[in-house]
Amino acid sequence: MQLLFIHSDYMEYEAKEKTRVAEPISESRKKERIEEVLVVFVAVEREDEKDARYVVEKASEETISIFNKVGAERIVLYPYAHLSSELASPEGSIEILRGMEEDLLSKGVEVKRAPFGWYKSFTLRCKGHPLSELSRKIQVREGVEAEKKSKALEAEEKAESHFFFMNEKGNLIKTADFEFEEKRENLKKFFVYESEKRREVDKIPPHVELMRRLEIADYEPSSDPGNLRFYPKGKLIKDLLEDYVKKSVAEYGAVEVETPIMYSTGHPSLKDYLERFPARQYSMAGKGGKPDLFLRFSACFGQFLMSKDMSMSYKNLPLKIFELASSFRKEKRGELVGLRRLRKFTMPDMHTFCKDMGEALKEFKRQYEQCMRVLDGIGFSTKDYEVAIRFTKEFYDDDANKEFIKELVRIAGKPVLIEMWDQRFFYFVLKFEFNFVDALEKASALSTVQIDVENAERYGIKYVDAKDEEKSPIILHCSPSGAIERCMYALLEKAYLEKEGGFLPMLPLWLSPTQLRMIPVAERHLEYIDEILPVLTGIRVDVDDREETVSKKIRDAGREWIPYVAVVGDKEVEKKTLSVTIREESSKSQSKGEQKQKAEEMDVFELKNRIEEIIRGKPFWELPFSHKLSERTRFVGG
RNA sequence: GCCUCGGUAGCUUAGCUUGGAUGAGCGGCUGAUUUGUAAUCAGCAGGUCGAGGGUUCAAAUCCCUCCCGGGGCUCCA
Numbered sequence A: 001m002q003l004l005f006i007h008s009d010y011m012e013y014e015a016k017e018k019t020r021v022a023e024p025i026s027e028s029r030k031k032e033r034i035e036e037v038l039v040v041f042v043a044v045e046r047e048d049e050k051d052a053r054y055v056v057e058k059a060s061e062e063t064i065s066i067f068n069k070v071g072a073e074r075i076v077l078y079p080y081a082h083l084s085s086e087l088a089s090p091e092g093s094i095e096i097l098r099g100m101e102e103d104l105l106s107k108g109v110e111v112k113r114a115p116f117g118w119y120k121s122f123t124l125r126c127k128g129h130p131l132s133e134l135s136r137k138i139q140v141r142e143g144v145e146a147e148k149k150s151k152a153l154e155a156e157e158k159a160e161s162h163f164f165f166m167n168e169k170g171n172l173i174k175t176a177d178f179e180f181e182e183k184r185e186n187l188k189k190f191f192v193y194e195s196e197k198r199r200e201v202d203k204i205p206p207h208v209e210l211m212r213r214l215e216i217a218d219y220e221p222s223s224d225p226g227n228l229r230f231y232p233k234g235k236l237i238k239d240l241l242e243d244y245v246k247k248s249v250a251e252y253g254a255v256e257v258e259t260p261i262m263y264s265t266g267h268p269s270l271k272d273y274l275e276r277f278p279a280r281q282y283s284m285a286g287k288g289g290k291p292d293l294f295l296r297f298s299a300c301f302g303q304f305l306m307s308k309d310m311s312m313s314y315k316n317l318p319l320k321i322f323e324l325a326s327s328f329r330k331e332k333r334g335e336l337v338g339l340r341r342l343r344k345f346t347m348p349d350m351h352t353f354c355k356d357m358g359e360a361l362k363e364f365k366r367q368y369e370q371c372m373r374v375l376d377g378i379g380f381s382t383k384d385y386e387v388a389i390r391f392t393k394e395f396y397d398d399d400a401n402k403e404f405i406k407e408l409v410r411i412a413g414k415p416v417l418i419e420m421w422d423q424r425f426f427y428f429v430l431k432f433e434f435n436f437v438d439a440l441e442k443a444s445a446l447s448t449v450q451i452d453v454e455n456a457e458r459y460g461i462k463y464v465d466a467k468d469e470e471k472s473p474i475i476l477h478c479s480p481s482g483a484i485e486r487c488m489y490a491l492l493e494k495a496y497l498e499k500e501g502g503f504l505p506m507l508p509l510w511l512s513p514t515q516l517r518m519i520p521v522a523e524r525h526l527e528y529i530d531e532i533l534p535v536l537t538g539i540r541v542d543v544d545d546r547e548e549t550v551s552k553k554i555r556d557a558g559r560e561w562i563p564y565v566a567v568v569g570d571k572e573v574e575k576k577t578l579s580v581t582i583r584e585e586s587s588k589s590q591s592k593g594e595q596k597q598k599a600e601e602m603d604v605f606e607l608k609n610r611i612e613e614i615i616r617g618k619p620f621w622e623l624p625f626s627h628k629l630s631e632r633t634r635f636v637g638g
Numbered sequence B: 001g002c003c004u005c006g007g008u009a010g011c012u013u014a015g016c017u018u019g020g021a022u023g024a025g026c027g028g029c030u031g032a033u034u035u036g037u038a039a040u041c042a043g044c045a046g047g048u049c050g051a052g053g054g055u056u057c058a059a060a061u062c063c064c065u066c067c068c069g070g071g072g073c074u075c076c077a
Helices: A046-070 A090-106 A143-148 A151-158 A182-194 A206-213 A232-252 A268-276 A300-308 A357-378 A393-397 A399-412 A455-459 A484-500 A523-536 A550-559 A570-575 A604-615
Strands: A002-018 A031-043 A074-079 A111-113 A118-126 A133-137 A161-166 A172-174 A262-264 A283-285 A291-295 A319-328 A344-354 A385-392 A416-421 A428-437 A443-452 A474-479 A516-520 A541-543 A564-568 A578-582 A599-602
Touching (some): A046 A133, A182 A416, A393 A416, A393 A428, A399 A416, A523 A564
Parallel strands (some): A385 A416
Antiparallel strands (some): A002 A118, A283 A291, A443 A474, A564 A578, A578 A599
């Protein structure tokens, strides 16, 4: 369909004479004058008849959009054959024009449709502003395109899912019958989020403000949206989290690899994946300007392509391969938010090759527990996330599997959201996620494990069993922490929620950029501080040597969420001690004199031991900038 | 991507309805103060009002397009 829009002061037309294909009309419709009008010249084309409903819908949509934009008061639909050389049949054209008329009327717009198949005279006066003349082409969806959909996508569209809850006792309860205890508020929010009855919030997510104020990360307007910049403090936190995840995965027995970040679109094994999410690829121009490479959206390809060239024996299984994978997903514009949803992110991605389903389930359970430990180490207890377990009906029909699911719920120690699919629509039969619910009541997945029964075959990954026969392994996909950036988001949101609950917000000690700040009361106390600094190796210490009042320095330390603040004045120098304010044990209440700053007097060795005790076993990096505040560069104002 | 709301100094913002020389606080710089637990005082500098176009004698203000951000839809391999 071809459309020509003219925003006019008025339009007049008069039907003069019938053509062969004229539609019968009443006398009153023969002559019209319409003021403040958007005139829509329409040529209905042959191919439009293939999918009239779609064309009508799209054309009305476009028309309404332009109508609103230019601020016209009414619409005239004017059949105009001369816009196309491939016209539809007269009957088909009238049908589609009537369809548009009805559609527009139903949307509350005043519409006149000029009679079809008449010789007409007309005059109109175009307003002449930049948008007063526009044209549009509506194209029928390609039949070919519809067929191109992968089988997986078709199955997904047909697949129906059902939600349940399972309580600690292992009872499967219909969502409608489930009663949320008071302390299960987050499970409820998570379920509401999943079942898509969301409510509007008109607030910048707390973590977005925090990531900037704390000089962690920021948007980079000159890049593609969703590709962030990380300031020194953010880079430090990110590195620490990455180190921690790497270390815990290594302890779990995985070998670390590195695979390319871009792949050929032509590779047969990658085709199905690509077809499923064509709009979300970052494509790279290749020969002749055509895209022939894409950026990976996970480490799956690289590791699968590597695995198919390995020689695996059943004796090696289960085999775990890990990669901390920078991944790229061109998420739709409106889906991006701060550190929660990015286009470029860092995904810990572990694949485990198992010889059969029995071994896969055993591993699945181990990794489920491992994920809980990893999150706990980062700073999330089971109170901080909600568990979702999803599987196919076929999987759950097996009684042994029913017990298996119950066991998982028992380990979680609280009710869990269950989703059951009536058929398998993608590569997995069972998965779980640990979901964080944020201050805006949105849920995001952190850890996840999936049991993949399809990709070994697709990629030709084989192992040799005891009888010297080649078999396809079952593959587990595991991200023990979820994206590193998402962990940072959740830590910030959690801190914000704690602040709302009356606590002082802070990051876990091992992730705090400055762990201990020394505040000299006067310049002469700096000497003493220099003396004790060598004792405090292995701790990120800085010194507020700026010419400010003590009050100001205390306040600034608080704004930076610094966990330990030591004030040094004459008293301390004399007694060789420190006056240490411990953030975790303090609380701020603005209301009169209720401040509970917990300040303890201790010597430097006590303080050191105390801090080391808490951060033991966690990665450590030095401060990424001068320990003197007076020498420090600001990365963000405010 | 679509719908919707927003973008004024490094940060937070007033002004926009009804067009008529961009104002403030924090931060920065300079000076004074050497300070004992959540903002010491004074002064100075800092703005093509997101970008481009239009209307107008005149645009931060009205209109259009684009960019960036928030929310909703959608989606999350």
